[in-house]
Every structure is written in structure tokens, then in C-alpha cells.
Amino acid sequence: MSRNALKLVTIGGGSSYTPELIEGFIKRQDELPIKEIWLVDIPAGEEKLNIVGRMAQRMVKKAGLDWTVHLTLDRREALKDADFVSTQFRVGLLNARIKDERIPASYGMIGQETNGAGGIFKAFRTIPVILDIVKDMKELCPNAWLVNFTNPSGMITEAISTYGQWDRVIGLCNVPVNAMIDEPPLIGKTTEQLTYKFAGIDHFHWHKVWDETGKNVTMDILDKIEADEGDGGLPKNIFDVPFYRAQLDNIQMIPCGYHRYYYREEEMLDHAIEEYNGVGTRAQQVKRLEHELFELYKDPNLAVKPPQLAERGGAHYSDAACEAIASLHADKKTHMVVSTVNHGAIPDLPEDHVVEVSAQIGAAGAIPMAFGALAPAERGWLQLMKNMELVICEAGVTGNYGLALQAFTMNPLVRSGHTAKRILDELLIAHQDYLPQFADTIAKLKAAGVTVKDPIARDLDKEPATV
Amino acid sequence: MSRNALKLVTIGGGSSYTPELIEGFIKRQDELPIKEIWLVDIPAGEEKLNIVGRMAQRMVKKAGLDWTVHLTLDRREALKDADFVSTQFRVGLLNARIKDERIPASYGMIGQETNGAGGIFKAFRTIPVILDIVKDMKELCPNAWLVNFTNPSGMITEAISTYGQWDRVIGLCNVPVNAMIDEPPLIGKTTEQLTYKFAGIDHFHWHKVWDETGKNVTMDILDKIEADEGDGGLPKNIFDVPFYRAQLDNIQMIPCGYHRYYYREEEMLDHAIEEYNGVGTRAQQVKRLEHELFELYKDPNLAVKPPQLAERGGAHYSDAACEAIASLHADKKTHMVVSTVNHGAIPDLPEDHVVEVSAQIGAAGAIPMAFGALAPAERGWLQLMKNMELVICEAGVTGNYGLALQAFTMNPLVRSGHTAKRILDELLIAHQDYLPQFADTIAKLKAAGVTVKDPIARDLDKEPATV
């Protein structure tokens, strides 16, 4: 590693989150001796790359730094001799997410973009691309670290580890970050005063908290969240239905915001259908927000991250990536919650697969903190969900239709049966351009006349995919 | 054990299945040197006990046997020095099952009597009673075997083993029996020619089959079932929607009939709601059938099991109990599929909890056949379901409301949220007479004015509970 002249590469550089990433690097300039930042995107994202890339260049310049910010469509050139590669791309752009959400909703099911039916397809689209990136990295920058925050972050990290056979990877999510920012003030503490222990998988984890006197303050925090003095870092994209306290009293841990999909499925479904029939699904809302953000970014006078980005839902995601990179490079031995190989930290899950846990991040990589065995309820849930991830990854690699159906059947947000199968089939058709592994199946479905029912999802490809 | 003068005790002796049980004993008279059969019931079941008990006496007499058939309401007298105790009782009789099925259905959910919301409550009602029986057995017949076929058979066996700390127990189910009777002819074989390997938990298992040349014929059997040449032993109480072949091709095992609830949930729900709104739920149908059966049993000339019993849904259940008793007593080393402690047979589940697997049954008890690790999809499902069982058992022992809510949340047939909680609350109210462990919670719910919405379920207790 060129320790004093770091080359950082960001794939999906045209993302609206890039300014947060650049801000994060600037904030850590003392820890990160950066020489070059390469923002990479695909032709379809070139316009956005140019807008946000120039904004990035202005930010660096304004900070008085001599870093070079390269904008490129040539991924291999960017990867050559890279020290850190971060991935934040979205295969199929927001239009693909709109399909992920609307097609299930058109049949009365949740099409959430991470663990729901939509999440399954986001994984299916992303896995071939990320494995291709890993293949390039093995050739072009074998000592680089890959910091992934492309969703579904846990499954993508699993695919990188298991199918890519690449162990220099850390998967990130902003959900734990937000919790650790928003919870401490609720009980009059700072983050530094608390000890956090997280365990689970991406978007499906729980945590316990102790204060600086060794007191377990988990339930105190829940008391405050319940009393509506805070939302415990609930992401903007999650409808805020409360958990049942009797259930939490049994769990004795704080569930992540996404647990609402599993512990209050009915309300989350009602809300999703309401949005589908009304203001549009989250992706449609985000698309509008993105449009506004890019309009802002075009302003040649803007050289700091605009406050509107915080509305985007992924706040602190990019900052977490910067912190991970700084911790790895400067051997900071920071506590972060990351997707990494289990190694026994959660004894109820396989030792050699990816989990999301508290870990110490330093030059030696991520060292997970052992959490210990879970109680039966949490254990059962987590074993289901992790195995579903494994099934999704295998289906995403092999294009096996039976396995895809198995994944749908396992997903607690999908009610199995002919409607579920129909949703699976429509999503295959809708995303055909990004699912080479399923080509044979898609051909059969098309021959059988399967088409997308939801008119908005169906007609999306007719308009230019600018976002 | 008094090896030449066996004392057999059946708790729930007034059941309509008793004639099959008696028939089973008669059939095995050479293996079972019976002296006394004690049919035990509770006061509410006295009338039925007398009807079916006298029928049992006629059957024994007709068979020319000198066995004494005792009818009693005194369980402790019956248990004293017993050699084998079989349990086939239903706490709350069929009216309780009607509530289990109708209350969830009144809110659009499945109230199935084994794994669904209804099954959870059947466990809650049964666990205190079975643990009381085990307590008596420790005192009165510590060397006896307990052969349980009270449903949910797996969970009850788990409670006996884990909370009763009683290891001389075998849990039975007719589902594997039926499969092993109905499948072989589909491929032109006898049961003896085939090797069966089952793995899972009660009402949630899969199996593989080999023929006498060592050929794996699992998929051949599925071909025949699919071609509608048989139903693979599907119990009468399960709606016959087919599995998706693409999914089975991935599983490479034959799922049990109850898997329809998980692999085709939508259709099973639709069917349940249709019955709820039409002919009545399964329990209502069974109640009518039971009435007819008892009318038949009253006939003083009837001394053989009537063919109508086969319609009842639990065919071969009692015969399996007889076979288990004969195998234990005569050291037959038979292959049976039973609920017993795992001991590693399914390495994906805890070593010391109950599973339903192929086992060798002989004087040394049940010795499970090691099945080996499952593929991720089946592993995830099974780990969820087994842990749900553990949660239900603990809630059933402790009366912890939060745990009961956790069990509902884990149950794939229950959509979590306020409707699920409402169903839980109504079921607690509806079954209050049989849930001493939940007394405090029930008092609070009543104080809060919770009542049962479904009029039939609500008004059931007003009529005499004769069945």
C-alpha cells in the first residue's frame, strides 16, 4: 500500500451521497494522506457523475487540499493500484428501485429495497456486478480494501466473501451509526460514555447498551424512545410505528428500525400500500429528492454538502465509510458495527459467513466482538434471516429459479403462494436487463406472456433513466 | 415392569380414536401380554368415556381376550404401576379447537390447530396438564413409558422432556405413517422395500426415500404425486393445493402435507376463510363427524372399528401408538418416525431438544437416525420453527405475555401487528378456563374490556360441551 499517497476509488461516484463522502474525507485529512480520489460511474450515470464530481472538486479545493479528484467511466483504470475502493452504486438506478417497490405493492405485498421482495432483486442485480469488481481488484489492486455500502449491504458483503473469495472487505450500514448518535443524548450521555454491543445481520440486528458505570441502560433508552423523546436514530425511510413494549421487555435488547417490518408487519404493509396508492413509493419520493439535490449540486458556487442531503435517508452512510477507511489506514482500533465474517461472534450462526456486529476496526481489519448465544426467539428469527440471505446469494450467483422461489417463500414479508410467484415472475421480467444469470428463465416467462401489471413500473423504461 | 401382565393406560380414553387404539392392541396380542387397559377421562368427558369404553370392552370380548378394560375418572389410580401411558386428550374438547380456528379466521388469519395461532393455544392449554401427568408418573409409575399423541405432539413432547425432565417419552404423529403407507404403491413398491429418512419437527419435516437397489426414488415419488396418482398420504384435514415443482426440485426431498401452510400460505388462508364463512372450520366439521361416530359407538352390537373413523383425519395415529408400545415392549427395533431428543440427528438444531426423525424403536427407547446437515433454505425454516416451539413451550410454562407475543410474531402464519395482538388477546379470554398460567394477563384483558368478536366462538360456552 502506498501509505503516503493514498488512491481512493468510489464506484458509483455519481451518487447524490458523494458530497458526504468527500466531506468525510476532508474531515479526516490528518488521518488520511490522500493523493487521488477516483469517482467511477457507468455511461448511464455520466451526467450525474459530472455534476456531483465537479461539486466534489470544488469541495476539495475550498478545503485547501491538493488532492486530485478524477471523474471516469473506466473502472479498470481507476482500480489500478487503488488503496481503498468504496462501492455505493445502484444497478438500474432509482427506476429499478421503483419497480422493486411497486410490483409487489401492486399485489398487496411489501417491496422493501433491502430484506423484502425488492431487496431480493436488488441483490440479484448487484451480485454479478460486485463479483466482477472483485475479479478486477484481484488483478489490479490485490492489497486494497473494499468498503461496501451498496445495499442490501449484508448480502453483498456475503457474496463478496463467499463467492468472490475476497476477505479484505467491510460492509457498512448507517442504521447502527444513527442509533449510536441519537440514543446517548436521550439518557444524558455521550456516545463515548456508552458501550454498545450489536448482533445480527444487516437491517436485522439488536443491541445492548451499558453506561460508563457498567449499568445496563438498554431498557432506559427504550423508555425514552417510548416516551417519544427520540426515535433512536430511525432512518427517514422507515415509517414510525412503535414496537410492543411487552415484546421488548422479553427481548431485553433494542431492535433496529427495520425490525418494524417483522414485529409490526401489518402496519408497515398498510403504510406501504397507502404510499403506493398515494404519494408514491419511497423510491418515487427519493427520485424527486434526488432531482432537487442535483439541481443544487449544479450550482458552481456550492462547495459544501447541502443540508437537504440529510433528508435522503442514508445520512451518515458515507461518513461511516470514511471512518472505516480512516480506521483501517490509521489503525484507529475504532468500535464500528460492520458486516464481516462471523468467526463465532454470534455462535448461533455459521462461523464462516457474514454477520453485522460490533467490531474493532484497525489495520488488521475488522475483529468482531463475541456477542454470545441469543435467546430462542431472536435465535430463530436470525437463523431464518441469515439462511434466507445465503439462499438469495446462491440464487443470485446461479440464476436458479427454484432457489429464487425458495428465497421468496422464506421471506417473512412475502406470503407464499401464487401471488408471490407472480411477483417473482414480474420482477424477473421487469429487471431483465440486469439479470444475465436468469436469462433462460426470463425467456420462458416472456414466451409465456408474463407482463408487469403496475403501469408505472411497466412504463418506466420508456423514459430516460437519468437518476 | 411387570413383563407378563402389562398395564396400559390411556389418558383421554373417551376419544373417538379409542376403537382404533383397541384394534391396534388386539392386532398385536402376540407381542403385548396385556392384563389391563385403563381408559381415563375427566368428568366433562364421562359420557363419551362410557360410550366408547363400552365399545372397547365389546371389541376385546369379541376378540376372545381376557384383558380387563377399566373406565375411570381417577387418573392417579389408573397410573399406579402402569407400564405404558398413552395420551390422546384434548383440553377444552372440540369447542376449544373451534375457538382456536374461528378467532384468528374472524380477522383473516389462519387458526390451524398445530403450528398456527390455534396450535400455540392448544400448546398453552395442554402443557400445564401434561406436566401434571408427568409429575404423577414420577411418583406412581416411574418406569413407565409415555407415548404422547396429543397435539401439537412435538411441542408437548418438548415440554415433557425439557420442563418435565422425563426422558421415557415418545411423541407420535400419523403424518409420516400415512406417507409410508401411501407412497410406496405409487412407484410399485412395498414399504419394506424402501428406506425412509425423515427429518424435521412435528408437522414440519421432509423425507428422502431409497429403494431396495439403493436408488434414490424421492423425485420419482414426487413425479407420481404430481401426476395426481396419489396424494402421498395427505391427511384428510389438509386442503390439497400442490407444491411448486421448481421449489421441490431445489429441495430434493418430499415435504410433509403441513408444509402447504408455509409453501402455499395464500391458498391455505383463502381456503380457511372460505370454510370459516361457509361450511364451518375443520373443528366444526369434526364435531359433526364425532357426533355421528358416537352415535355409532352407542350401538351395543358394534364391536369392530367402524369405517367412518377413517374420515376423522387422524387415521393411523392410534395404530402408530400401538406399534410404538409393541416395539418398546417386545424390543422390535422397528423403524418409526417419532418426536424424540435430537442427539445430533439434525446437526442444525440443538442437541438436547426434541425433533421428529426416523428412529429405531426398541427396548432401549428411540434411537434417532442421523440425517446430516440441511441445505440453507430448509435449515433456516427449521431453525425458525424449532425455536418458535421453544418459545411457545416457555410461554406455556411461565405464562409470560411478552413471550406469547414473540411466539405469535415468529409464527409464519401470523402477520405481526395489532390484529395479531388482538387475536392473541381474544384467544386468552376465550380459553381462560384452561390457562391458569396466564391468569394475571387475562384479568387485565378482561378489565380492559377485551371480548371475542366471532359470535360462534364467543357463544360456544353457553352450550354444553359434550364433545
Next chain:
Amino acid sequence: MSRNALKLVTIGGGSSYTPELIEGFIKRQDELPIKEIWLVDIPAGEEKLNIVGRMAQRMVKKAGLDWTVHLTLDRREALKDADFVSTQFRVGLLNARIKDERIPASYGMIGQETNGAGGIFKAFRTIPVILDIVKDMKELCPNAWLVNFTNPSGMITEAISTYGQWDRVIGLCNVPVNAMIDEPPLIGKTTEQLTYKFAGIDHFHWHKVWDETGKNVTMDILDKIEADEGDGGLPKNIFDVPFYRAQLDNIQMIPCGYHRYYYREEEMLDHAIEEYNGVGTRAQQVKRLEHELFELYKDPNLAVKPPQLAERGGAHYSDAACEAIASLHADKKTHMVVSTVNHGAIPDLPEDHVVEVSAQIGAAGAIPMAFGALAPAERGWLQLMKNMELVICEAGVTGNYGLALQAFTMNPLVRSGHTAKRILDELLIAHQDYLPQFADTIAKLKAAGVTVKDPIARDLDKEPATV
């Protein structure tokens, strides 16, 4: 499989055990529709093959059977379209075993041919050969079963399964067979009246026994063995020092005879050294015995297995192989104790590696009986021993010297340190002709002047290796 014209192949056909094997086949003529038996050996064993092969032909003829008995040095011709292949060869013949035993003994250590230093080298010599046979079988008879009784039987079966990736294999040992023959009469029972449960690995297992009334009679058998009314089937080659009863009372299982090496190491070592300095090691005794046997076999009038073979130490080994073949072919669903993939039967060991357990043997192969978790003392011992097997197998495949040293260090019969290393080095030199995988290491040792100290072991190769 040609079901009515079986082709059986025995590799190492020139073994003195072959008459027992032939006798076993003759005994099972009704279950085994044999057409051809192929006895295969290597050029160095041609003379013995001819002697014993002709004896085999006489035995078949005398039994009035039309089987063809082929004698050949062409392994590939023999394997072509075989139905069953049994392996009973000894790489390097008895001279190699003499080295295995004498070289350690010359330094005051145990050179036992299965688990001791000698056993490690027997594995090292055998693994390349057996993997070569598996390679041939994949090509020439992919549906055949491999029944291995070449020692160390457990490790060889492990190598076949893990490195050969061949799952149609069963590993055999006569130790459990002998126990099940000799123990029942001690308590006045027949084998059929008892239920046996064995768990462990080859030459390192324990068992429990129940009688036909379900009584655990394990300690009753031990009482009888202790009272010197029997030796519990102790093989002829094991010195008969008693176990400590206080230890057995804690174990509550019957250890196999080879446990003497671990539970009474001192006495076994003293005995080994005494033999080394006196009558010669076991291999030297066996060599004389073999010579006598072959003299007998030469007698053209001899057409039945001579009683002297029972002195050989491996009594019932070949008969067990015949029984395994008959059970596989005729789907007998027999209880046998075999080396097969664990599949959870011993939850304390890896699920996917070979153990030696009670299993049901039928057309579907070996289905292990789940034994359940062991107590800490037995668990710790067994985990050490199984992991040592894995280390030996890996060293045997890779020729890694460090791993070989690790294996020596783990072996409880080897005291680590410079003497152990010297023994390792001398054994490498002594067996150089059969250890191609260690060629580089051996070259270095030779260059460094390492030679074999024990004169008998050193000079063995100077005489013709006829046995």
C-alpha cells in the same frame, strides 16, 4: 449395478485373510448372486496371491458354486464394472509394519500400527495408494461400493471421503464385531437380545448396551469382564491389562480394547518394549504366523479356512466385510459398527467427517445412529484423536513435514521432543519407497545423514519381502 451377476473385487487379494473372506461369501450365497470374484495384488505379492487364490478357488469349488475366481495383477481390469470393491492391502507388506513397530520401540516409544507412530506411517503409505484406487473407481466403476478394511481403517476412510470425494464407502473394523460376539454370553444373552450403541472413531470408541427389557446392562458386562469371565472380545494383538474400575464407573461405557493404550499407557509401553527386546514385536510374530498359514494354504487338499487363521488378530474382519456387502446388496438394514460420515451422530465432532458408530446398513448405505453428546472426559479425548486423524490425513496427502510433526506431537502415545522427531525422521527414511509425497523431506534427511538405528528394521530391505 448388475444385480444378478455380481462382480466382487478384493484389492490385496493375496492376504492371508482371503480364505475368511471367501468363506464369508460362501456363507451368504443366498443373499449374494455372485458371478465373479477378482483377487488383485501387486507384483511383489504375486506368489502369495497364487497360493491363497488357488485355495480360494478350491473353497468355491468345494461349495459347489459356479463363481469364477480371477487372480490378477491388473487392478484396472479387475475394477472395470465392479459392483463391490474391498480393500485389505498392506503397503510395504509386513516388513513395513516391523519398521513401524521397531523404530519407535528402539527409542522407548510405542510403535503401534493403528493409532501410534506406526499407525501414522501406515496412513502415510496407504493414502496415496487408496486415492489412486478411488480415482480408478470413478472412471471404471462409478456405482460400486468400496468396503475398506485396510488399517488404519478410520483414517483411510476419512481420506477416501474427504480427499477422494467418494461417498460410496464403508470402513470396517473387527473390534466392535468381536465385542458383540463375546460380550452377550457373559450376561447370558444373545447378540440379538441386546441393543448396542457405539460411538467414537476407529480403534477409539466406547459402547453402551441394553437388554431386551430395556435395562442398561453396560456395567453388568463390565462386572463380568472384570471378574475375568471373558475378555470382551479383546483382539489377539492387544496385551490384556485391565482398566481401572473407578474410571469405568465414571465413564459408564465400555471402552474398546485399544483404549488400553490411552488409559494404561505405561503398561502397554512396558509390554511393547519387552516384546521388542524379546520375542519380537507383533509384526515379527505375525510374520512367522503368516508363513505358517501360507504353508497350510499351499496344501492342494485344503479347501476350508484353517483354524490357525483365528490366531492372526483380525478374526471376523473379513466376515464383517462380507456382511457389509450382503447388507448393502440385499438391503438387509443390519446393525453394524462402521466408519462413515458423522452427519451429527456424534455432535461433538464435525458433521462432515468420518466417525465409527452404530449404523443401519442397507441399500441406501450406512445410516448412523445418533449417539448424542459425550461427557467432557470422553469428548476431550475424542476431539483430540479425531483432529489428529485429520492432521495425519492432510499430512499424508500433502507431504508437509510440519504437519507430520504436529501429528506426532498430538499423538498421546508419542512424547514430544527430540526423540519423537528422530523417530519421525527415521520412519521417513525407512519407508522412503512408499512415501512419494515426502520425497523432498526424505532427500534432505538423507543428505543430513539420518539413518535407522534399529538393526533389524534397518536391514529388512536386504532380505526379499515375501510377506
Next chain:
Amino acid sequence: MSRNALKLVTIGGGSSYTPELIEGFIKRQDELPIKEIWLVDIPAGEEKLNIVGRMAQRMVKKAGLDWTVHLTLDRREALKDADFVSTQFRVGLLNARIKDERIPASYGMIGQETNGAGGIFKAFRTIPVILDIVKDMKELCPNAWLVNFTNPSGMITEAISTYGQWDRVIGLCNVPVNAMIDEPPLIGKTTEQLTYKFAGIDHFHWHKVWDETGKNVTMDILDKIEADEGDGGLPKNIFDVPFYRAQLDNIQMIPCGYHRYYYREEEMLDHAIEEYNGVGTRAQQVKRLEHELFELYKDPNLAVKPPQLAERGGAHYSDAACEAIASLHADKKTHMVVSTVNHGAIPDLPEDHVVEVSAQIGAAGAIPMAFGALAPAERGWLQLMKNMELVICEAGVTGNYGLALQAFTMNPLVRSGHTAKRILDELLIAHQDYLPQFADTIAKLKAAGVTVKDPIARDLDKEPATV
């Protein structure tokens, strides 16, 4: 916890290590708001307690601190409302250790005081006492932390956790501390620049090291140790025979110093016998050293820890205890290597038993770092050793003679057989005053005339046990 007026209690306060402990507290005065230090001992240790206790008082006074240092024989008074309790006592004083070492050596075996036969007896003597202390703590200071550094530290911590059911405990050892002090300079680094990952159990662990650039420097450190540029923190009490490099190249980790007993057993035994026949065993040497130390401590002008203490073998032990206490109290989130409940950190060992691993120490206790699965050789060794610990603990609690024999048989430093049994019996006799749990067995052995052969060990009790 009285957070601003800490009450610290040290049981075994009369130990020669106490000055290091006091020095450690003084060094951390800013982190530890101490009010009182209670040094507790038993009547037999009163003289030493007074000598070292007054020295401790002088040290505190010289440091200008207002802490009260209490000297007492009343353990319960001391424990009342304690915040931290550290244990450094030796049941039977050094005379007991002399017996532990000499009795095995008199028969040619290793009597090492931690994992050897001596260690087994040190555990047997200590377990009843420590469980009594835990019982008092539950009553008198239920919120206190117990920091144990009484050897065998891992087994004692196991007993506290499993049999004492006390989870506020951390077990300490100086071996990892020394390694982390002595190794970094060998490769030109500071401890802070390196990342250490330890895994194993007390006195049987390995570690890996990375530098601040993420490079794995484990083998670089071994290169330097091998080149004799350092001893990698080898304790003074361990004879310095080198490991075999070929073995280490296979392990790819640094073994702890005590691994010499297992990887170079022969040389360690030779050395032990040489000392036994010459200068006396380590305990005899230590006894002389202790005598000198106490003479020094008597000097009323001495108020700092004398350099001679470093010769004692346990250097940094007490300082580690101080660091653990400071980390717990001041929530320092320090990396330390401690004995604590596994929680999956070493997936090859039971989740709920004690291991010695890298952990983060803070107010929430010890959070182990997940190490991941070991290779078969290390796994097998470790599983044996941990299970031996469990057997020793159970024997130490129950006084079961068969289990004690099992422990001896499992111990790799004990050659099983009649000599081992004789050593066991003599040790039981020799330590009879401290083994109430074995009273029945000891009575039988005495009745049978068992006496101690080694004259020094036998006659020790005749002289006053001053140390």
C-alpha cells in the same frame, strides 16, 4: 458501587506480590479513586501479612495518598461492600506446591503447578475456597468484581463461573502481558503499534500479531525469537527449550511459553527431573526467593517495590490486575487477554465456558474478540485441554475419585497407568488437609497404607509452614 470511594480487597494479601499490586494502584491513582485497601489472609499467613502489609502502608504513605490499608484475618469484614476483590492466595502455601512438584517427579513425571499433575491438585485445593469466597460475595458485595489471579487461573475462573454461578469475574495471567511487552521491540515496534489476537485457555494459547500497516508480523516475531534476540516474554519459571520451526511454520501462530510442556515434553521432563535431583524444584527455589523477599520487606525504610521481585516468575501479574480493575472502573475499553466466558470467540469450544482470549475491558466487563475457528491440530489440542479443565473442575467440586483419575489420564504430561494412579493417591494423602471433598477417598487410601515416597515432600508438614 461507591464510585468515588473505592474499597479494594485482596485475598491472599500476605503474598510477596502485594508490593507490585500496591505499586500498580499508585500508578493508576488518577483512574482509581481509592478509599480503602483491605489485605486479607489466613492465620497461617499472618506473619507474612504483617510484613508485606506494613510495606504496603509505607508505599502508600510515600506516594502521598490518603488511602487506608487494612490488614485483616476477617475475610467477611473485608468483603462487606467491597467494589473490587482480587484473589492471589495459595492454599497450603508454597509447601503445597513443593508437594505438587516433587511427588510426580519422584516417579519421573512432570508436576507442574498449572496444567500438570500439580496443577490438577492446585485446582482441587483452591476450588472449595474460591467457591466459599463467591458465596460470601453474593451476600456481602453482590455488585463487586472479582479479579482472580490465583493459579490455575483459567480453571479457577471456570469454577467461579460454572459452579459459583458468578459472572462478574475476570481471570488474569501474566503470560500474555509479558509477550505483549517483550515482543514488539524485537521487530522495532511499540505495543500500541501492534494488534494482538490471542486464543486458547490459560497457559495454553496462541497468538497472531499485525503491525500498524496491517501486515501480519507473527512469523517476523518468531524469526527474531528464534535468532535468540529475545525470549518473547517467556516467564522465569519455564525452561527455555526452543520450539521446532517446522511446527511453528505449520501453526502460523506464536504459542505461549507453556506450550513447551506439550511440544517439547521430553526436554521439559528431563529438566524437571534434573532440578528435582539437583537444585530442587521450582517451588523450592521460589521458597528461598520468597524468604529473601520477605527479609527485604521487613526493612522499615523500604517503601518501593524491590527489583528482586522480578525474579519471582509472576512479574506483571499484579500490575495486570490493577490494569483490569482500572479498566473496569474507569471504563477504559482496554485490550487485555483474560479468562472469561467464551461467547463464541473460539467457536471450537463450548459457548458458555471460560477461555483465555483478547478482550475489550471496560465498565461493561470483558467483551471477547472473536478469533474464529482453529486449524485441526490446534483445535484438537485445545479441545482436549479445555475438556480436561472441565473434568478437573467437576472432580474438584464433587471429590469424585474416578473423575480425578480421568483428569490424570487426559493430562498429556501424565503417562496413564499404575504410576500415574500412585501419584494421584500420594497427592491426595499429601494434601489431605485441604481436600475436604475427597475425605472418603483419602480415608480409604490411608487405611490401605498409601504414603508419600519422596522424603522431602513427606516431611514438609513437620516444619512450620511460614511461606
